[in-house]
Amino acid sequence: MSEAARTTIDNQEVERFSRLxxxxxxxxxxxxxxxKFNPVRLEYIRNQIAERFDRDIRAPRPFEGLxxxxxxxxxxxxxxxxxxxxxxxxxxxxxxxNIEVAKLHSAxxxxxIDYRATTAEALADxxxxxxxxxxxxxxxxxxxxxxxxxxxxxxxxxxGIMMVATINRTLKALGLAIIGAExxxxxxxxxTHQFSKLVKPDELEAALSHAGLRTVEKLGVxxxxxxxxxxxxxxxxxxxxxxxxxxAL
Amino acid sequence: xxRRARTIDAPLGTGAGDAxxxxxxxxxxxxxxxxxxxxxxxxxxxxxxxxxxxRPNLEVFVADQAPKGASARDGRASAIAAAACRMxxxxxxxxxxxxxxxxxxxxxxxxxxxxxxIRPVFLTFDGAVGPGEPFAHMVPNGPMNGxxxxxxxxxxxxxxxxxxxxxxxxxxxxVSVRLADGRALETRLLVAADGVKSRLRDQAGIKTVRxxxxxxxxxxxxxxxxxHEGRAEEHFLxxxxxxxxxxxxxEKGHRSSIVWTEKKEDANRLVEADxxxxxxxxxxxxxxxxxxxxxxxxxxxxxxxxxxxxDFVKPRFALVGDAAHGIHPIAGQGLNLGFKDAAALAEVIxxxxxxxxxxxxxxxxxxxQRWRRWDTFQLGASTDVLNRLFSNDFGPLRTLRDVGLxxxxxxxxxxxxxxxxxAGLSTDAPRLLRGERx
Numbered sequence: 001m002s003e004a005a006r007t008t009i010d011n012q013e014v015e016r017f018s019r020l021x022x023x024x025x026x027x028x029x030x031x032x033x034x035x036k037f038n039p040v041r042l043e044y045i046r047n048q049i050a051e052r053f054d055r056d057i058r059a060p061r062p063f064e065g066l067x068x069x070x071x072x073x074x075x076x077x078x079x080x081x082x083x084x085x086x087x088x089x090x091x092x093x094x095x096x097x098n099i100e101v102a103k104l105h106s107a108x109x110x111x112x113i114d115y116r117a118t119t120a121e122a123l124a125d126x127x128x129x130x131x132x133x134x135x136x137x138x139x140x141x142x143x144x145x146x147x148x149x150x151x152x153x154x155x156x157x158x159x160g161i162m163m164v165a166t167i168n169r170t171l172k173a174l175g176l177a178i179i180g181a182e183x184x185x186x187x188x189x190x191x192t193h194q195f196s197k198l199v200k201p202d203e204l205e206a207a208l209s210h211a212g213l214r215t216v217e218k219l220g221v222x223x224x225x226x227x228x229x230x231x232x233x234x235x236x237x238x239x240x241x242x243x244x245x246x247x248a249l
Numbered sequence: 250x251x252r253r254a255r256t257i258d259a260p261l262g263t264g265a266g267d268a269x270x271x272x273x274x275x276x277x278x279x280x281x282x283x284x285x286x287x288x289x290x291x292x293x294x295x296x297x298x299x300x301x302x303x304r305p306n307l308e309v310f311v312a313d314q315a316p317k318g319a320s321a322r323d324g325r326a327s328a329i330a331a332a333a334c335r336m337x338x339x340x341x342x343x344x345x346x347x348x349x350x351x352x353x354x355x356x357x358x359x360x361x362x363x364x365x366x367i368r369p370v371f372l373t374f375d376g377a378v379g380p381g382e383p384f385a386h387m388v389p390n391g392p393m394n395g396x397x398x399x400x401x402x403x404x405x406x407x408x409x410x411x412x413x414x415x416x417x418x419x420x421x422x423x424v425s426v427r428l429a430d431g432r433a434l435e436t437r438l439l440v441a442a443d444g445v446k447s448r449l450r451d452q453a454g455i456k457t458v459r460x461x462x463x464x465x466x467x468x469x470x471x472x473x474x475x476x477h478e479g480r481a482e483e484h485f486l487x488x489x490x491x492x493x494x495x496x497x498x499x500e501k502g503h504r505s506s507i508v509w510t511e512k513k514e515d516a517n518r519l520v521e522a523d524x525x526x527x528x529x530x531x532x533x534x535x536x537x538x539x540x541x542x543x544x545x546x547x548x549x550x551x552x553x554x555x556x557x558x559x560d561f562v563k564p565r566f567a568l569v570g571d572a573a574h575g576i577h578p579i580a581g582q583g584l585n586l587g588f589k590d591a592a593a594l595a596e597v598i599x600x601x602x603x604x605x606x607x608x609x610x611x612x613x614x615x616x617x618q619r620w621r622r623w624d625t626f627q628l629g630a631s632t633d634v635l636n637r638l639f640s641n642d643f644g645p646l647r648t649l650r651d652v653g654l655x656x657x658x659x660x661x662x663x664x665x666x667x668x669x670x671x672a673g674l675s676t677d678a679p680r681l682l683r684g685e686r687x
Contacts, residue, residue, distance in 0.1 A: 021421075022421055025421070025610075028611070035612050036612075039604070039606075039612075042604050043604060046603075046605070057603055060304070060306035061306075080607070081604060081605030082605060083605070084605035084606075085604075085605040108421060108422040109607065110422075
């Protein structure tokens, strides 16, 4: 707090951002569905990065020396764990508010993360490159998938990986992810997802391939209402993830 | 508010807090911890040690108001189920304890009036869960605590002796703890292992459910002229269970530990009575199989109750051991449940840290709560039922329970299940309890 007070940001704004940060990071709050969803993704992402770069997950900071980009980082729910694991993290979000919130929270957590209010396109055009690019719940919101994935792909270093998580364009996804999650359960605000903007796995794979990336694995993430838990599965009808690699030189 | 107790031994290897400072300790820079365990009993120490061994990068503190060495002088003994024994092995302290541990190689359960000349035996088993692995051991608390302490220090756990936690404030990113000597400590997670009357649990606003039995457990050590051969006995007498648990013989000869349940007022009367009178009463229940008996030291009576915390966790706060569940000692499961807490909490935190997650986050800690709360409730409830079922002399009920025990005795698989449960070897056991490292 005291540090923020010394900057030119006015105190009311800081107050607002810290309230928002508390909201983002409250596992029982508005972002509860994301907190429920995050552990299964986190485990998969951690294991894949460790395998690809031959890191020991039992080491204190296994991702030391890896440069990672988290596109659409929001409040930093994935950026912070990656930074704790030792990665040099750039968190990008088009929303300046999200970035302020994420900055505030990472400072509270004592983590160093390079948060930037910018877009993947701008980062790519600036020539930034990364060992790992995380692209979680973003492609369903962009207008030109091929261009977006091209730009993201350009930032992946040879031998590096990109992980994309999104929602399939199926009737089941319409029923569960839009009608179910937004209207019935009200997990997400109405209008979060537009059906026509959802992306099918083969469309995503085509875009990845166009960007020079090879799909390594594709898997579904499904919700078990009895256990109130998300888990990995082979069912990619609703939520799914794609792991793609850029061949080494 | 804070009491000053600077003369108390409070050594700290390094760090900002300087215990020897004549003044201004309260104003010094706060100590920095990742995890502070409040309570230095075996459950608190096992939690700290399990965490530190798996994640040396975490700064782990243990604070206890008792002076250094107090827990190593604890004269009581505990029944350690096979699972807890495996845990002590994986923590690397069992070899130290083993010479003083008595294996329970046979277990006999009877249901009788104390005047019955011969007590019909309804349940017996030779107490092995596997080749060479007895289902339980009797272990003296003192050496067990001493071994845990030494190992924890060796692993780099930092102890604050003679100073308890005075109060704490939980914020978004950490807990600000005020120690009883006025020093401040910042931690990401506070673990309360401060016993059944946990003050920290009350400060965290966690409510409890409590059953009082109106009974007390008389605990004492008995010397006897003949060897017990590793045999444990539990007699369900009308006033409550009477257990004989074999202890390792020492230079003064054979001995066993007694846990003897009576109505509270009878128990108080007995322990305050003349030694000779006490021994007469004891002999009537103990029997003559082990020859002449003599009480070693003074018998003590402990009121029996079942206390369960409604929640085991809050943001950046977790309960372990008796602070979460003080159970009736009838099934001898208090320590074993506590070790299971320690193993489960350590595993949950280690996993979270290996995923780069915030170790104090509520959704992380809830994994521990989900794992432990149901199990605890089940065991608490079943020991309660067991006690209510057996602590009476109502004819039809006696017949029913005897038939029940008889059936259990004749069905090897059912018996195996009960023994496995008593040994703590269920399938969802945390890694440390399976004898693995986290």
